[in-house]
Amino acid sequence: xxxxxxxxxxxxxxxxxxxxxxxxxxxxxxxxxxxxxxxxxxxxxxxxxxxxxxxxxxxxxxxxxxxxxxxxxxxxxxxxxxxxxxxxxxxxxxxxxxxxxxxxxxxxxxxxxxxxxxxxxxxxxxxxxxxxxxxxxxxxxxxxxxxxxxxxxxxxxxxxxxxxxxxxxxxxxxxxxxxxxxxxxxxxxxxxxxxxxxxxxxxxxxxxxxxxxxxxxxxxxxxxxxxxxxxxxxxxxxxxxxxxxxxxxxxxxxxxxxxxxxxxxxxxxxxxxxxxxxxxxxxxxxxxxxxxxxxxxxxxxxxxxxxxxxxxxxxxxxxxxxxxxxxxxxxxxxxxxxxxxxxxxxxxxxxxxxxxxxxxxxxxxxxxxxxxxxxxxxxxxxxxxxxxxxxxxxxxxxxxxxxxxxxxxxxxxxxxxxxxxxxxxxxxxxxxxxxxxxxxxxxxxxxxxxxxxxxxxxxxxxxxxxxxxxxxxxxxxxxxxxxxxxxxxxxxxxxxxxxxxxxxxxxxxxxxxxxxxxxxxxxxxxxxxxxxxxxxxxxxxxxxxxxxxxxxxxxxxxxxxxxxxxxxxxxxxxxxxxxxxxxxxxxxxxxxxxxxxxxxxxxxxxxxxxxxx
Amino acid sequence: xxxxxxxxxxxxxxxxxxxxxxxxxxxxxxxxxxxxxxxxxxxxxxxxxxxxxxxxxxxxxxxxxxxxxxxxxxxxxxxxxxxxxxxxxxxxxxxxxxxxxxxxxxxxxxxxxxxxxxxxxxxxxxxxxxxxxxxxxxxxxxxxxxxxxxxxxxxxxxxxxxxxxxxxxxxxxxxxxxxxxxxxxxxxxxxxxxxxxxxxxxxxxxxxxxxxxxxxxxxxxxxxxxxxxxxxxxxxxxxxxxxxxxxxxxxxxxxxxxxxxxxxxxxxxxxxxxxxxxxxx
Ligand code: HEM
Ligand SMILES: [Cu+2]
Ligand SMILES: [Cu+2]
Numbered sequence: 001x002x003x004x005x006x007x008x009x010x011x012x013x014x015x016x017x018x019x020x021x022x023x024x025x026x027x028x029x030x031x032x033x034x035x036x037x038x039x040x041x042x043x044x045x046x047x048x049x050x051x052x053x054x055x056x057x058x059x060x061x062x063x064x065x066x067x068x069x070x071x072x073x074x075x076x077x078x079x080x081x082x083x084x085x086x087x088x089x090x091x092x093x094x095x096x097x098x099x100x101x102x103x104x105x106x107x108x109x110x111x112x113x114x115x116x117x118x119x120x121x122x123x124x125x126x127x128x129x130x131x132x133x134x135x136x137x138x139x140x141x142x143x144x145x146x147x148x149x150x151x152x153x154x155x156x157x158x159x160x161x162x163x164x165x166x167x168x169x170x171x172x173x174x175x176x177x178x179x180x181x182x183x184x185x186x187x188x189x190x191x192x193x194x195x196x197x198x199x200x201x202x203x204x205x206x207x208x209x210x211x212x213x214x215x216x217x218x219x220x221x222x223x224x225x226x227x228x229x230x231x232x233x234x235x236x237x238x239x240x241x242x243x244x245x246x247x248x249x250x251x252x253x254x255x256x257x258x259x260x261x262x263x264x265x266x267x268x269x270x271x272x273x274x275x276x277x278x279x280x281x282x283x284x285x286x287x288x289x290x291x292x293x294x295x296x297x298x299x300x301x302x303x304x305x306x307x308x309x310x311x312x313x314x315x316x317x318x319x320x321x322x323x324x325x326x327x328x329x330x331x332x333x334x335x336x337x338x339x340x341x342x343x344x345x346x347x348x349x350x351x352x353x354x355x356x357x358x359x360x361x362x363x364x365x366x367x368x369x370x371x372x373x374x375x376x377x378x379x380x381x382x383x384x385x386x387x388x389x390x391x392x393x394x395x396x397x398x399x400x401x402x403x404x405x406x407x408x409x410x411x412x413x414x415x416x417x418x419x420x421x422x423x424x425x426x427x428x429x430x431x432x433x434x435x436x437x438x439x440x441x442x443x444x445x446x447x448x449x450x451x452x453x454x455x456x457x458x459x460x461x462x463x464x465x466x467x468x469x470x471x472x473x474x475x476x477x478x479x480x481x482x483x484x485x486x487x488x489x490x491x492x493x494x495x496x497x498x499x500x501x502x503x504x505x506x507x508x509x510x511x512x513x514x515x516x517x518x519x520x521x522x523x524x525x526x527x528x529x530x531x532x533x534x535x536x537x538x539x540x541x542x543x544x545x546x547x548x549x550x551x552x553x554x555x556x557x558x559x560x561x562x563x564x565x566x567x568x569x570x571x572x573x574x575x576x577x578x579x580x581x582x583x584x585x586x587x588x589x590x591x592x593x594x595x596x597x598x599x600x601x602x603x604x605x606x607x608x609x610x611x612x613x
Numbered sequence: 614x615x616x617x618x619x620x621x622x623x624x625x626x627x628x629x630x631x632x633x634x635x636x637x638x639x640x641x642x643x644x645x646x647x648x649x650x651x652x653x654x655x656x657x658x659x660x661x662x663x664x665x666x667x668x669x670x671x672x673x674x675x676x677x678x679x680x681x682x683x684x685x686x687x688x689x690x691x692x693x694x695x696x697x698x699x700x701x702x703x704x705x706x707x708x709x710x711x712x713x714x715x716x717x718x719x720x721x722x723x724x725x726x727x728x729x730x731x732x733x734x735x736x737x738x739x740x741x742x743x744x745x746x747x748x749x750x751x752x753x754x755x756x757x758x759x760x761x762x763x764x765x766x767x768x769x770x771x772x773x774x775x776x777x778x779x780x781x782x783x784x785x786x787x788x789x790x791x792x793x794x795x796x797x798x799x800x801x802x803x804x805x806x807x808x809x810x811x812x813x814x815x816x817x818x819x820x821x822x823x824x825x826x827x828x829x830x831x832x833x834x835x836x837x838x839x840x841x842x843x844x845x846x847x848x849x850x851x852x853x854x855x856x857x858x859x860x861x862x863x864x865x866x867x868x869x870x871x872x873x874x875x876x877x878x879x880x881x882x883x884x885x886x887x888x889x890x891x892x893x894x
Contacts, residue, residue: 423670
């Protein structure tokens with residue numbers, strides 16, 4: 001290899017510039033150091049894991065829709081899943097309870113750690129941060145590359161959990177000990193160990209990303225890109241990276257302790273006197289605390305949910321402003337509320353533990369802080385409405401998804417208030433009400449914003465346009481079926497239907513919910529179809545989409561000033577930033593346009609102009 | 614063709630795309646559990662209540678429901694109205710406006726006040742139910758030691774003490790008197806389980822190595838499900854018990870029939886309950 005590359009390097013070194021390295025295929029597309037390529041790698045890997053997570057979700061919905069394992073639709077789909085998962089998980093047409101538990105556990109795990117997080121803090125953080133702040137690349141390109149490959153490795157390990165004896169982890173994505181700590185109690189052996197190892201690696205990948213993003217944003221902003229001229233996605237990702245930096249190590253510590261409990265016989269989470277099938281547990285000294293895990297997990301877990309929503313809020317703000325052709329309403333309030341959410345996010349974790357046996361006085365404390373965190377969420381929602389007021393909308397697919405975000409996130413935020421009230425939470429905790437809430441914020445919120453972001457930045461990623469007609473079909477199918485699946489979950493929860501339950505028809509008070517569940521499951525399959533339509537649109541447009549102009553949406557931010565393909569190094573000349581990112585419809589916009597790109601000098605900027613460029 | 618007609622056709626096609634599979638599949642959505650009506654979830658948002666504090670919980674729920682419903686209608690209403698009102702029209706320019714601090718302060722303060730109000734009221738009910746020093750004095754104590762996948766229930770018997778020979782032990786069937794408060798001590802034996810009786814609006818985790826407690830005062834006689842609300846393993850979904858709320862007298866009669874005769878091993882084992890000694894060690 002090196003003997004071939006050497007002469008070229010000598011040649012370029014003697015040539016005009018180091019710009020035109022002829023990189024090999026491997027260095028250009030696989031082990032690339034270019035943040036844009038890494039972002040796109042994250043895009044593909046996240047799409048893959050979105051499919052895996054989605055498939056598992058459909059297994060869960062199939063079981064819940066037809067717990068009696070009958071009906072032509074059930075049988076047809078059960079045969080289909082049987083072909084994928086095999087006899088150990090689906091016996092003939094019967095979804096086995098152990099596979100059901102593994103399915104919802106792994107569904108949540110894949111969606112959270114391998115789809116939503118890498119979409120937001122892998123794809124968009126990588127692609128957008130340097131381009132939007134006017135930097136040539138990340139501060140540490142090699143660390144950036146390592147972050148992707150470690151994350152992919154951890155995803156592969158998580159997938160392996162399905163083929164080891166004992167099956168994949170089945171203790172929920174929260175993996176509460178002692179169920180997760182003692183294999184004899186769950187029947188899961190290596191599946192749980194792999195789960196722990198994989199998440200540990202994925203945490204390492206997140207940390208590498210976070211360090212990179214923070215350093216890049218602090219140090220590498222183009223001249224004139226002051227903090228209050230940063231586009232909101234960058235702000236959101238900056239704060240999110242700090243959240244990652246502070247929260248992930250706590251998770252990592254908990255994961256290591258649990259792994260020790262499982263493999264080395266320690267008892268961090270295993271108390272005295274645990275019985276296994278009536279006889280005392282052997283091989284552990286006991287003396288641990290079951291609730292310690294919950295505190296550690298949720299100290300990470302609650303910031304984690306904001307890790308998954310803040311960047312999505314950033315993307316949404318950007319898209320709303322562009323297609324409303326209006327400045328963001330209350331830019332500073334938006335920034336402040338991002339920071340407020342991030343701070344409060346660290347002091348509310350106990351709201352996941354109201355019924356855990358934790359001191360009820362703590363319940364009061366956490367209820368107050370949780371109510372408080374609803375305030376910045378409300379502020380953001382009102383500011384989005386303010387942004388829309390008086391606009392002049394272009395209903396592109398990206399805009400539709402951003403609207404979808406606002407309308408669905410509002411529902412998720414409001415349902416959060418029910419659970420924040422600790423007495424109400426007594427009844428709805430661990431029921432489908434929680435599952436409804438999660439999905440309104442994470443699917444209706446984060447995933448909608450991700451789809452919107454992909455439609456919006458696709459032209460910059462691939463130099464082509466996505467198909468708007470298919471895009472709108474995707475949106476409407478998704479929007480309607482999404483509400484068909486998830487809204488009724490609140491009703492199930494209010495009827496007392498527990499979550500993570502294989503066959504609720506065992507219970508007198510739940511049996512009548514079967515038809516409603518079946519309806520939801522049908523909607524879930526339609527939802528799955530809409531995602532397939534999206535993937536088709538994505539890959540079709542990568543190869544066949546019409547060529548995109550440099551700035552198809554007439555946007556102000558810096559990424560729209562460079563033409564596709566953007567070379568490694570991004571900006572041929574260092575951009576200079578003159579104004580905030582949301583100057584749409586400003587009276588002083590250059591003649592004949594309603595936008596004022598951040599890098600265009602104001603009219604009087606005169607003689608020094610050429611020097612700065 | 615006229616563009617309005619094409620647009621209409623396209624919409625029709627879109628609607629068909631969504632409805633056809635739904636209708637096709639609807640035949641699978643028929644009720645399989647005939648003693649319930651599929652629409653009963655709609656008739657009654659919250660299930661029946663059967664404990665003294667259950668109406669308080671429901672009151673709080675309904676209060677939040679009304680508040681959030683109003684906010685929901687306002688927010689989504691504005692959204693839809695704006696989307697219609699400010700849709701693109703050629704020649705119109707969007708308003709150039711960066712925000713308004715008075716508005717920001719207003720829409721920060723109002724939600725904050727509402728939320729403080731909700732927190733204060735919630736806390737009243739919360740401490741009524743869960744605060745240990747608000748537990749009813751002199752209420753009989755019953756011990757439940759849930760394990761995979763059953764509820765192991767112990768009454769202290771006439772001497773009022775646990776782990777003595779006169780203890781009464783049952784599995785999965787909890788007998789209680791109506792209108793008499795009772796305290797339940799929960800001791801997890803293997804994994805976390807959660808004691809949940811929907812009609813009583815009570816839920817409390819049972820944690821291995823850390824005893825917890827709940828109280829309630831059942832208001833109606835009848836039979837209610839005890840559900841396990843915390844994932845506890847493969848049999849979690851069938852970890853079901855029953856609370857039988859009976860009159861004071863029937864409870865006494867039942868207790869008497871359960872009492873193990875002091876010296877000799879048990880002679881009468883009622884068929885209804887599997888009276889079985891806990892395999893504690
Ligand atoms: C208005 C703001 C919010 C409030 C007041 C709120 C409140 C709560 C509360 C109290 C719980 C615990 C309920 C229980 O388990 O009994 C919860 C669970 C949850 N929330 Fe939120 N939430 C808010 C926003 C969000 C956002 C923005 C996200 C994510 C993007 C989110 C994701 C979740 C998830 C994933 C869970 C369930 C965790 C689990 O048990 O698996 N929430 N929320
Ligand atoms: Cu939380
Ligand atoms: Cu359970």
